[in-house]
Amino acid sequence: MKSMLSIIRRYVFAAFFVIILILFLDISAYIAMFFGVGGSAYGSRDNLIAISEGLTETGSQFSLSPEGEALLVSQYAWGMLLDPDGNAVWTWNLPEEIPTAFTVPETASFTRWYLHDYPVYVWQHDQGLLVLARPKGSFWKLNLNRPQQLTRRLPAYCLLILTVDLLLIFSVAALAGGRLYKAIRPILDGIRNLEKKEEIHLQESGMLSELSASLNKTSALLAEQEEKLTQRDHARAAWISGVSHDIRTPLSLIMGYANELEDQEDLPQTSRTSARIIKEQSLCIRQLIEDLNLTSKLEYQSCPLRITTFYPAALLRQTAADFMNQNPDGPWEIRVTCSPAFSSAQIDADVQLIARVFKNLIGNSIRHNPEGCSVHIIASMTESDRSCSILFTDDGTGIPRRVLRILTQETETQRETPLKSQNASPENQPHIMGLKIVKQIVNAHGGKVDFFPEPGAQTSSPDTCGTGCRIAVTLPASRRTDMPN
Amino acid sequence: MTDLYDSRVLIVDDHLQLRRMVTKILEQQGFTCLETASCCREAAEKLKTFRPDLLLLDVMLPDGDGFAFMKELREQSNIPVLFLSAKDEDQSRLTGLGLGADDYITKPFLPEELILRLTAVLKRTYFPLSAATTGSDTLVLGNRTVNFESGLAEWNEGSIALTAKELGLLKKLSENRGKIVTFDSLCQAVWGDDYFGYENTLMVHIRRLRAKIEDDPSHPVWLLTARGLGYRLVSEKRNR
Numbered sequence: 220m221k222s223m224l225s226i227i228r229r230y231v232f233a234a235f236f237v238i239i240l241i242l243f244l245d246i247s248a249y250i251a252m253f254f255g256v257g258g259s260a261y262g263s264r265d266n267l268i269a270i271s272e273g274l275t276e277t278g279s280q281f282s283l284s285p286e287g288e289a290l291l292v293s294q295y296a297w298g299m300l301l302d303p304d305g306n307a308v309w310t311w312n313l314p315e316e317i318p319t320a321f322t323v324p325e326t327a328s329f330t331r332w333y334l335h336d337y338p339v340y341v342w343q344h345d346q347g348l349l350v351l352a353r354p355k356g357s358f359w360k361l362n363l364n365r366p367q368q369l370t371r372r373l374p375a376y377c378l379l380i381l382t383v384d385l386l387l388i389f390s391v392a393a394l395a396g397g398r399l400y401k402a403i404r405p406i407l408d409g410i411r412n413l414e415k416k417e418e419i420h421l422q423e424s425g426m427l428s429e430l431s432a433s434l435n436k437t438s439a440l441l442a443e444q445e446e447k448l449t450q451r452d453h454a455r456a457a458w459i460s461g462v463s464h465d466i467r468t469p470l471s472l473i474m475g476y477a478n479e480l481e482d483q484e485d486l487p488q489t490s491r492t493s494a495r496i497i498k499e500q501s502l503c504i505r506q507l508i509e510d511l512n513l514t515s516k517l518e519y520q521s522c523p524l525r526i527t528t529f530y531p532a533a534l535l536r537q538t539a540a541d542f543m544n545q546n547p548d549g550p551w552e553i554r555v556t557c558s559p560a561f562s563s564a565q566i567d568a569d570v571q572l573i574a575r576v577f578k579n580l581i582g583n584s585i586r587h588n589p590e591g592c593s594v595h596i597i598a599s600m601t602e603s604d605r606s607c608s609i610l611f612t613d614d615g616t617g618i619p620r621r622v623l624r625i626l627t628q629e630t631e632t633q634r635e636t637p638l639k640s641q642n643a644s645p646e647n648q649p650h651i652m653g654l655k656i657v658k659q660i661v662n663a664h665g666g667k668v669d670f671f672p673e674p675g676a677q678t679s680s681p682d683t684c685g686t687g688c689r690i691a692v693t694l695p696a697s698r699r700t701d702m703p704n
Numbered sequence: 705m706t707d708l709y710d711s712r713v714l715i716v717d718d719h720l721q722l723r724r725m726v727t728k729i730l731e732q733q734g735f736t737c738l739e740t741a742s743c744c745r746e747a748a749e750k751l752k753t754f755r756p757d758l759l760l761l762d763v764m765l766p767d768g769d770g771f772a773f774m775k776e777l778r779e780q781s782n783i784p785v786l787f788l789s790a791k792d793e794d795q796s797r798l799t800g801l802g803l804g805a806d807d808y809i810t811k812p813f814l815p816e817e818l819i820l821r822l823t824a825v826l827k828r829t830y831f832p833l834s835a836a837t838t839g840s841d842t843l844v845l846g847n848r849t850v851n852f853e854s855g856l857a858e859w860n861e862g863s864i865a866l867t868a869k870e871l872g873l874l875k876k877l878s879e880n881r882g883k884i885v886t887f888d889s890l891c892q893a894v895w896g897d898d899y900f901g902y903e904n905t906l907m908v909h910i911r912r913l914r915a916k917i918e919d920d921p922s923h924p925v926w927l928l929t930a931r932g933l934g935y936r937l938v939s940e941k942r943n944r
Binding site: 468470475479498537 | 725
């Protein structure tokens with residue numbers, strides 16, 4: 220809104236200065252015209268003096284100097300010199316219609332105006348009155364008579380008029396600017412609402428009615444598109460949910476019967492091993508279904524967060540302990556090191572989803588290192604921004620480079636699946652659903668996930684980024700958490 | 705009913721193969737009184753004729769949904785109900801448990817999981833005393849026996865009294881014998897929900913406890929530390 224006011228202010232001042240400039244130019248042009256180009260007309264006085272002085276009496280004859288004659292020829296139609304009795308004693312080029320004798324009233328009449336439509340000018344000569352006439356229709360004679368007092372105050376009046384003019388111009392510009400601002404404001408609000416994906420209905424009247432109508436149409440179009448996108452997202456989430464639901468019952472049968480076959484001691488060992496593999500892979504499918512469901516819900520924002528305040532340290536230890544308890548004889552070791560500050564920190568989050576993050580990250584290390592590995596989780600608080608930082612490390616095979624690339628390339632705004640983003644066939648794609656879910660959940664809680672080292676980092680192995688996997692999760696601490704001094 | 709496996713279980717699911725498989729799993733486990741129903745109407749009839757001790761109920765049935773059936777059932781009977789459903793949404797779980805179901809199992813499931821949950825419900829409902837005494841009042845740790853009743857750790861040469869906190873810790877550990885119990889769970893068991901800040905005190909209690917139950921407390925063989933996680937009471941079989 221401030222920028223809009225600034226624009227209007229600039230508009231008002233620009234309009235004001237443009238008008239002043241035009242006014243100044245007009246006055247200059249007027250002066251130039253009347254006192255420059257037209258000024259030559261007022262040069263009549265000088266001409267008259269020059270011609271008068273050039274007209275001299277020699278005996279009973281009058282003669283005109285060459286300069287006077289040149290002036291006469293160039294600017295005047297005719298000329299004559301009247302003696303004090305009103306009789307013409309010298310004439311030059313006098314038309315027949317002009318008399319050669321004038322009474323005093325006749326003389327008084329033409330000196331101010333015209334003589335037979337000839338604009339005439341008079342000048343007192345030693346021998347009488349010099350009368351010179353310009354061609355018909357060449358000059359407009361204006362007789363200006365104003366009170367003396369008014370003429371004396373004319374500069375003050377001009378200044379006053381100029382001031383009033385300036386005020387008027389400024390007021391009109393400000394009024395026009397204000398009207399423009401008033402007309403633009405709802406449009407500006409409308410555009411802001413469009414940014415927030417809100418539908419707008421602007422009044423289609425006034426000077427910007429066409430613009431309002433266009434914005435209304437755009438808004439309706441955007442709303443329609445948004446509705447279609449939402450419908451598509453819901454349909455996709457519902458489809459995934461439906462498919463996963465339909466898979467569940469057959470998968471129960473597969474798992475149940477595979478389990479039965481695995482336990483049948485009278486079966487050959489190879490068959491029992493096959494049954495065990497079927498059961499294990501079915502468990503993978505079950506996990507995949509759950510991940511697919513969750514990721515689609517998170518992606519289409521149809522998974523509301525059930526925010527509670529809890530200690531992440533307790534949840535982290537419990538998740539790690541659950542893994543250890545499920546695999547008491549497994550070749551994995553899980554260690555958790557929590558700083559005192561982290562142990563006392565709380566977060567506002569969906570406890571089920573955060574548990575899922577911990578489970579997926581620990582499970583990631585275990586799943587990708589069947590030969591065994593040591594998982595070390597180091598949790599601490601960052602004092603700078605009151606965040607809980609949890610680093611999951613292991614000394615196993617590490618994350619494949621291409622997985623890291625996909626995970627680090629994927630931004631929040633990208634709606635593409637990793638498969639799409641890589642333009643590769645699904646068979647060649649790494650299974651990163653678990654880590655993708657981790658990113659989605661952490662992002663939904665305002666945190667971030669960092670994968671180390673960077674995919675392009677130089678390491679001894681061409682396929683993996685060094686020894687072991689390092690994933691850091693940062694989550695904002697609850698306001699209830701007291702930071703150590 | 706004197707034996708857990710004499711419990712009468714009614715399996716309600718529209719999927720014939722699943723009914724057969726669940727029946728088979730339960731039969732292999734030793735359950736003998738089993739009946740199945742494919743829809744709500746059939747289930748209602750079997751409830752009258754078969755009179756089950758436990759109902760294993762699907763949610764989506766051809767002539768209605770399991771939730772509505774459960775609601776009607778609760779007006780007449782309090783028999784334990786376990787939902788066995790493909791609906792895994794939190795809302796469905798909450799609806800089922802909110803209606804008074806004793807558990808909610810989502811498909812696909814492992815047979816062991818089904819058995820464990822089903823028997824746990826049956827034990828809680830019909831054999832509460834035996835369930836409580838299953839763990840017994842004594843805990844055997846090699847040549848030492850801890851008696852929770854008397855609060856004494858006894859061995860051939862003598863005995864020593866355990867404090868209430870030590871007994872509480874040992875009880876929690878023995879309930880989860882063989883498994884890691886986190887610091888947080890142990891603290892919660894002894895100090896309640898407002899347990900935060902007792903971690904160091906817990907270590908002191910564990911040290912004292914080891915002095916009473918271990919032959920060589922500096923090299924414990926029963927009460928082990930799971931670094932960074934908690935403690936684990938080694939099961940007797942494993943230690944041997």
